[in-house]
Amino acid sequence: MMLIQEAIHQLRLFTRRPAAVFFVVAMPLVLLIVLTQLFGNEKIQGLGLNTAQFYTPALAVFGVVMACFTYLAVSTATARDLGILKRVRGTPMPPWIYICARIIAVSVIAFASLMLVIATGALAFGVEIIWERAPAAAVVAVAGAMCFASLGMMVTALFRSSETVQAASSAAIMPLAFVSDIFVRPSAETSEWVPLIGNLFPLRHFSIAFQRAFDYAYEGNGFALPDAEGIVYSILPHLGVMAIWGIGAAVVATRYFRWEARAI
């Protein structure tokens, strides 16, 4: 009960922060509209997809990352700078409830942002939803949200002030988004090492596993094991990579997290 009330409290705080609402909810939508208009909603060369069919799931993933990673990290670091985390520790609320409530709140925001992007893609740009893959896509979305929330808490734990947390989270996400098939997709001219680098990090696994739920070039509902030719849609290897990153980040976050801005 306390957990749900605190999560609602955190959601209320989010709605009072226009800049956060813009970056997390509006920006993926704006990017979807702009990119679809920019490139024209036609078949992308070398892919069986049109522009919106590619960008809709990619930007839905981007919205989840903005909520669960960037907003969680920056808002938690800001609350720490303001002394709010320290004050909360002086109340009877167990610390784990406070942290879980924050994660639940950003997950709800992430879900809203994701649904908004997909609904816009489907209604405005004719994006087709492959319903048999919806459960796999949902599993990927939840795993991605948890993985990036965990990474967000790690960044908050490793950097001291909200300014450095803001800088570190942007510095991590923006370049990665370019090698993770979110803003651009590797083409025939792209060097081979670009996707290889992307594959080391969880963002590309999140984006690919989610995008393939919208891609007719693949087969199956996503829960099968991957095949040698790479035609079967399988979320399992991607979930594995996200799990490793997520659990690793959670361990680091737990070890180094501080409730006070500066140690005296």
Next chain:
Amino acid sequence: MSAISVSQLCKSYDGRQAVNELSFEVEKGETFALLGPNGAGKTTTIEILEGYRKADSGSISVLGLNPQTDGAELKRRTGLVLQTTALEPELTIWETISAFARLYERPRNIQTVLVDVNLAHLRDNRVGNLSGGQKRRLEIALGIVGDPELIFLDEPTTGLDPEARRKIWTLIQSLNANGCTIVLSSHYMDEVQALANHMAIMVDGQIAAEGPPRELQRQHCTHSTIRFDVGDKLPHGFPAKLVADTVVLDGHAELVAEDPTAILSVLSLWSHDTGYDLSSISVTRQSLEDIYLQLVSQRQGNPQGGPP
């Protein structure tokens, strides 16, 4: 039973001794004040009692509990006002206090608390738009909304204007009148004298003087200073028996005595006989503020900071 019992408490940061063998008791229902300059160890002491910091050594009991091991129980029964303001600027006053009230088993009525801290008329205002004094009163409201037996107030009025300070004093007095034990820290002797019935002057991590303010005044404020204008030296014919004890400084003559009446009678007789103008004369009893400043300068002049 004591509300708080501290014995031989020590805490150091990076080799600097912040609190050094501190011992004191706070009785239930008391308003206990820790008075001291910045860096005296007041906040360290309070944060150890609150459970934020761990003592290096010594024994601590707060409401019969150990702040390190019984933190959950302690947090249900105590209220805090930390040294620095910590509020979410986006929320309204009502939302802020509601969010705290639901964390306690038997919270006080929110409207009543807001009336107590004189913020009821601003309940729908955003916290970010409040003045410093209003924010501090809201924090006191957050400290008392859980209906605590004991409340810690770490420098509740530092940085506020005189009127805002008075309002907070009235609030603290009414809290104490309702039976709440209060531990407060302050830089200001006037604040401590107005609020506390038990005080400790803290300098360099140690207690330099402790007791009820009246008692400290009786013990320490033993001398009066007689002062009058004389020019650059004592006038011709000044009473011979006072010459040895009179100091001339910046155009004033000063005499210090436990009982000034004998000296005053000699001076007034001399003035009457010689016609010397004594209309500038003043007699000042030492105040607790003087004692406090004296203790602070004595201790700080001594880098050892007390016994080994």
